[in-house]
Amino acid sequence: ADYKEEYKVSTVVPAPFPWGLAAEKWVELVRERSDGRINMKVYPGAQLVSGDQTKEFAAMRQGIIDMAVGSTINWSPQVKELNIFSMPFLMPDYAALDALTQGPVGKELFSIIEKRGVVPLGWAENGFRELTNSKLDVKTPADLNGLKIRVVGSPLYLDTFTALGANPTQMSWADAQPALATGAVDGQENPLSIFTVAKLQNVGQKHVTLWGYVADPLIFGVSKRVWETFTPEDQDLLRKAAVDAGVYGVEVARKGITAQDDSTLKDIEGMGVTITRLSDAERQAFVDATRGVYEKWAKEIGPDLVKTAEESVANRKQ
Amino acid sequence: MASSPVQDDEPEAVRDVDRPAVSGRVEEVLAAAAMAGICVISFGNVVVRYATNASFAATEEISIFLLVFMTMIGASLAFTRGGHIRITAIVDRLPRTARISVMMLTHALTLIMFALVAWYGTKLTLDEWEFGETSPALGYPSWIYTVWLPLISLAIIARVIGRARREWRAHKTDAMLTDPATGDDVLPGDAADPTGAKRGTSA
Amino acid sequence: MMLSANIILIGAFLLLLLLGTPIAVALGLSGVAGILTGLDQYALGTVGTNTYNSIAKYPLIAIPLFVLTGVIFERSGVARRLVEFAAYFVGPRRGGLAVVAIVVCMIMGGMAGSGPADAAAVATVMIPSMRRAGYPNAFSASVIAAAASTAILIPPSIALIVYGVMVPGTDIRALFAAGLTPGLLAGIFIAIPTLIISRKHGFGATEAGDAGPKRRFMDIFIQALPGLMAPVIILGGLRSGLFTPTETAVVAVFYGIFIGLFVYRELRFRDIYKAMAESAETSAVIMLIIALAGIFAWAGGTLGAFDSAANALLSITDNGWVILAAIMVILLFAGMLLDGVSIYLITLPLIIPVAQTYDWNLTWLGVLMALNIAIGQFTPPVAVNLIVTARIARVPIESTVPWVIWMVLSMVVLLGLMMAVPDIALWLPKALGYVV
Ligand code: NA
Ligand code: NA
Numbered sequence: 001a002d003y004k005e006e007y008k009v010s011t012v013v014p015a016p017f018p019w020g021l022a023a024e025k026w027v028e029l030v031r032e033r034s035d036g037r038i039n040m041k042v043y044p045g046a047q048l049v050s051g052d053q054t055k056e057f058a059a060m061r062q063g064i065i066d067m068a069v070g071s072t073i074n075w076s077p078q079v080k081e082l083n084i085f086s087m088p089f090l091m092p093d094y095a096a097l098d099a100l101t102q103g104p105v106g107k108e109l110f111s112i113i114e115k116r117g118v119v120p121l122g123w124a125e126n127g128f129r130e131l132t133n134s135k136l137d138v139k140t141p142a143d144l145n146g147l148k149i150r151v152v153g154s155p156l157y158l159d160t161f162t163a164l165g166a167n168p169t170q171m172s173w174a175d176a177q178p179a180l181a182t183g184a185v186d187g188q189e190n191p192l193s194i195f196t197v198a199k200l201q202n203v204g205q206k207h208v209t210l211w212g213y214v215a216d217p218l219i220f221g222v223s224k225r226v227w228e229t230f231t232p233e234d235q236d237l238l239r240k241a242a243v244d245a246g247v248y249g250v251e252v253a254r255k256g257i258t259a260q261d262d263s264t265l266k267d268i269e270g271m272g273v274t275i276t277r278l279s280d281a282e283r284q285a286f287v288d289a290t291r292g293v294y295e296k297w298a299k300e301i302g303p304d305l306v307k308t309a310e311e312s313v314a315n316r317k318q
Numbered sequence: 319m320a321s322s323p324v325q326d327d328e329p330e331a332v333r334d335v336d337r338p339a340v341s342g343r344v345e346e347v348l349a350a351a352a353m354a355g356i357c358v359i360s361f362g363n364v365v366v367r368y369a370t371n372a373s374f375a376a377t378e379e380i381s382i383f384l385l386v387f388m389t390m391i392g393a394s395l396a397f398t399r400g401g402h403i404r405i406t407a408i409v410d411r412l413p414r415t416a417r418i419s420v421m422m423l424t425h426a427l428t429l430i431m432f433a434l435v436a437w438y439g440t441k442l443t444l445d446e447w448e449f450g451e452t453s454p455a456l457g458y459p460s461w462i463y464t465v466w467l468p469l470i471s472l473a474i475i476a477r478v479i480g481r482a483r484r485e486w487r488a489h490k491t492d493a494m495l496t497d498p499a500t501g502d503d504v505l506p507g508d509a510a511d512p513t514g515a516k517r518g519t520s521a
Numbered sequence: 522m523m524l525s526a527n528i529i530l531i532g533a534f535l536l537l538l539l540l541g542t543p544i545a546v547a548l549g550l551s552g553v554a555g556i557l558t559g560l561d562q563y564a565l566g567t568v569g570t571n572t573y574n575s576i577a578k579y580p581l582i583a584i585p586l587f588v589l590t591g592v593i594f595e596r597s598g599v600a601r602r603l604v605e606f607a608a609y610f611v612g613p614r615r616g617g618l619a620v621v622a623i624v625v626c627m628i629m630g631g632m633a634g635s636g637p638a639d640a641a642a643v644a645t646v647m648i649p650s651m652r653r654a655g656y657p658n659a660f661s662a663s664v665i666a667a668a669a670s671t672a673i674l675i676p677p678s679i680a681l682i683v684y685g686v687m688v689p690g691t692d693i694r695a696l697f698a699a700g701l702t703p704g705l706l707a708g709i710f711i712a713i714p715t716l717i718i719s720r721k722h723g724f725g726a727t728e729a730g731d732a733g734p735k736r737r738f739m740d741i742f743i744q745a746l747p748g749l750m751a752p753v754i755i756l757g758g759l760r761s762g763l764f765t766p767t768e769t770a771v772v773a774v775f776y777g778i779f780i781g782l783f784v785y786r787e788l789r790f791r792d793i794y795k796a797m798a799e800s801a802e803t804s805a806v807i808m809l810i811i812a813l814a815g816i817f818a819w820a821g822g823t824l825g826a827f828d829s830a831a832n833a834l835l836s837i838t839d840n841g842w843v844i845l846a847a848i849m850v851i852l853l854f855a856g857m858l859l860d861g862v863s864i865y866l867i868t869l870p871l872i873i874p875v876a877q878t879y880d881w882n883l884t885w886l887g888v889l890m891a892l893n894i895a896i897g898q899f900t901p902p903v904a905v906n907l908i909v910t911a912r913i914a915r916v917p918i919e920s921t922v923p924w925v926i927w928m929v930l931s932m933v934v935l936l937g938l939m940m941a942v943p944d945i946a947l948w949l950p951k952a953l954g955y956v957v
Contacts, residue, residue, distance in 0.1 A: 008823060043822070043823075045689065047822060048819070048823070049570060049571070049574055050570070050571045050574035050575045050815050050819070051574065051578065052574040052577065052578075054454045055570055055574055058442075058445060058446065058449075058451065058570070059566070059567075059570055061445065061449075062441070062442075062445060062563065062566040062570075063561075063563030063564070063566060064563065064564055064566040064567050064570060077451050077452050077453065077454055077460065078449055078451050080450075080452065116449055153454030153455055154454055155452075155454075155455065155456060155457035158455070170378055170379075170454075170455050171378065171579060177692070179765060181692075184765055202956075225563065346798045346802075347798075349797075349798060349801035349802060349805065350794055350797040350798040350801055352801065353585060353589065353797040353798075353800065353801040353804075354797055356582060356585060356586065356771075357586070357589070357771055357774055357775075357797075360582065360586065360767060360768060360770075360771040361771045361772070361774075361775055363768065364768045364771065364772065378579055381579070381582055382577050382578070382579055382582070383577075385576060385577070385581060385582050385585065385808070386573060386576055386577050388585065388801050388804065388805060388808075389576050389804070389805045389808035389809060389812060390805075390809075391801075391805070392801045392802045392803075392804065392805025392806070392808075393545075393805045393806070393808075393809040395802050395805070396802050396805060396806050396809075401802065401806060402543035402544070402545060402546075402806055402809070403543065403544050403545075403806060403810070403860050403863075403903075403905075404541050404542060404543045404544055404547075405538055405539065405541055405544075405858055405902075405903055406541050407902040407903070408539050408540075408541065409540070409541040420540055420541060421541070423540065424537075424540055424541055424542040424543070424546075427537065427540075427542050427546060427550060428542065428543060428546045430550065431546045431549050431550050431553075431813070434549075434553060434565075434568050435549075435568055435569070435572055437568075438565065438566055438567075438568040438569030438570075439568075439569045439572070439573070440569075441566065441569055442566070442569035442570055442573070464573060467569070467572065467573050
């Protein structure tokens with residue numbers, strides 16, 4: 001077949017973030033298994049879309065980008081159903097997240113994505129998003145009152161933090177770091193891997209609350225236009241490599257921050273940061289406070305899909 | 319320095335070249351309004367953040383849109399007045415016929431550029447419209463922001479054609495002019511036009 | 522195929538540039554040519570997305586705001602009061618007024634984000650009185666054009682904002698702090714040749730007899746105070762963390778409008794409209810370059826042009842200092858032809874990998890590049906500051922060359938000094954506790 005010299009893979013953060021590691025693994029596996037016939041290269045920092053990660057999906061659909069390992073949050077402007085992972089407190093634990101991505105919800109989402117011009121191949125993980133701030137240990141919704149929190153770009157996040165009484169601010173990650181350092185913004189929410197690699201304790205983020213209110217899975221995707229140029233054997237190869245790279249990506253994303261292995265959490269605490277773990281009752285107070293947002297967005301995303309998700313979570317393997 | 323492109327001591331033909339059929343006032347008012355909008359929203363953000371506890375967060379999306387709009391509409395105005403930064407050192411030393419030919423060529427190249435922006439900007443807008451893409455902060459349809467890219471590109475195309483026609487006309491009707499201020503030879507449309515220098519500022 | 526696409530990318534850009542195509546269009550079209558040669562037609566879709574995304578960035582909002590700040594202060598009558606204030610200290614002496622012009626340019630530079638507004642404000646006020654004192658107009662235009670270039674070193678600085686947005690991991694506030702000392706030194710390095718030339722040719726010899734009525738210091742000081750406060754507010758706002766750079770810019774705009782309308786009363790509402798329209802157009806010219814350079818940068822990045830250029834540079838020698846010097850020479854030549862923003866956009870993608878190889882401090886590198894761009898602003902033939910001052914002085918640009926060349930050389934000496942001693946730039950951001 002007439003293949004390109006190089007297939008461009010877009011990501012947002014590079015290795016050593018788990019996100020970048022997952023993308024690099026995919027590239028490596030494909031190169032090995034195709035004996036170098038299929039050559040891919042990772043372009044981090046969303047540089048293929050001039051830094052605007054929310055345009056990654058559209059650019060892939062148009063064939064400007066060949067492939068991507070992208071965040072469900074960043075693809076949600078084009079695929080609103082992906083907001084399901086941003087529904088506050090839908091997924092209580094990793095088993096629930098796995099039940100969604102590996103169950104009927106994941107299948108349904110993949111078929112929606114494929115209809116929109118991108119072929120999805122597998123799942124990786126950016127992680128559960130945890131709350132950090134410079135002011136106090138957040139244990140109750142009342143603790144959030146008036147805190148200025150930088151959130152990512154989706155209207156659902158603004159709604160959630162507004163419902164909790166916080167003062168959400170949207171800004172690019174580049175602007176967020178100086179804003180945190182000067183106290184123009186009090187806190188932010190991101191997976192812990194971002195906290196540790198970006199050393200947020202150095203910009204005053206001394207209070208971490210493990211509330212796991214939303215998760216941010218990653219999807220390996222290929223532009224449909226590019227996908228159709230591959231032979232069926234190579235399509236299979238790309239898909240299997242993505243699935244395998246995803247397994248590795250999930251593993252590195254969870255390393256050191258689970259109940260079984262909390263070494264990273266210990267390291268963070270060692271740097272003078274307090275980590276607050278919510279009891280079931282404490283967590284329920286946050287669930288109640290965001291219930292209105294949950295119901296409003298369930299309608300936006302699609303009540304059937306949300307119902308399927310709730311069932312998957314309820315029946316998850318523990 | 320006055321911002322008006324018309325100064326009393328300019329040769330008549332130079333002034334005509336800066337005088338389009340449809341006044342640049344249209345773009346000027348829109349660009350100034352966008353600038354004022356950016357100022358008001360940014361200042362509002364500061365005031366609201368310090369005076370109250372309320373959130374004014376989503377306005378960033380509007381500010382960014384105003385910046386893009388101002389860029390395109392201001393660029394259109396600058397094309398009307400020949401105010402974009404370019405190197406004229408070589409062109410200025412060419413013989414008269416060669417010079418007007420090169421100037422027309424650069425206008426043609428500019429047309430191609432903005433035809434491409436208009437074409438691919440339209441494709442982008444249609445894509446966003448067809449798939450119901452929404453903006454990250456406010457959840458508005460994305461195409462209401464993007465559509466201005468191809469639309470104003472069309473305006474720029476019209477402005478470049480107008481400028482080329484006026485320069486061509488001046489070339490046909492006037493002999494080489496001399497700028498009284500600098501003693502430079504001035505073919506209408508040169509970067510040497512009086513306020514062009516000021517407009518073509520940069521970091 | 523990739524190699525020839527790279528050659529087409531660079532070759533088309535140079536050709537279009539020399540033909541006199543607007544720089545923004547030259548960048549965009551050569552990017553298109555590169556994409557068509559090395560990639561496919563679908564990749565051309567980047568002409569839609571990247572044009573939009575390259576300028577749809579929040580930190581870039583500071584650019585039009587700092588352009589507007591410069592124009593507002595130019596119109597509000599600050600420059601004239603600052604001249605009286607500076608003249609009081611310098612006193613009537615040979616070369617005195619020229620030094621006053623330099624000092625005022627530097628103070629105005631603490632309000633404006635780019636050189637030309639600064640140059641226009643000071644040239645309008647100073648050139649007539651310098652002419653009466655015996656300075657040739659070409660010389661005055663040269664001095665003011667050179668001194669106004671300090672505006673992109675002394676914060677706020679549009680050049681440093683663009684650098685901070687383009688280079689991940691740099692803090693715009695740290696860059697601003699790092700630019701202050703080199704900006705003040707640049708003023709001194711321009712004053713030295715200015716004074717030597719003035720003494721040698723007896724410029725300003727008639728100043729002593731032209732002292733005018735003596736005024737009390739306090740009167741002059743109080744008149745100048747609102748203007749002197751502007752840089753304090755801008756620097757203080759940034760330092761204290763009260764405002765982000767964008768917010769600082771807008772606070773400075775409103776302060777300038779307030780001073781012009783109610784304190785000096787030289788600004789009318791109509792002038793505010795004109796200032797907005799004019800700075801919108803000026804900013805649009807800069808921003809269009811950023812927009813269309815996005816296509817060029819995308820093509821260069823995906824074709825691997827920047828990587829191969831960086832590798833070629835690295836293969837010349839292992840000595841980091843030689844490579845740094847080579848980069849500075851390339852930038853000086855680029856500064857003769859290109860504006861500052863274009864220089865950043867074209868050269869940063871290949872300079873940053875080199876900088877990472879040698880572990881150069883990126884804040885220091887940003888200020889070095891800004892100093893280079895400052896020099897370019899008054900080095901003919903494309904010299905935005907000189908175009909403005911020559912126009913106001915009513916002299917051809919060619920006539921400034923014998924004078925301005927000495928200021929260029931003096932600034933190159935400062936550039937060498939800053940290369941050798943990074944702490945000239947870095948001590949202040951370090952002292953303020955920024956990560957550099
Ligand atoms: Na400045
Ligand atoms: Na120059």
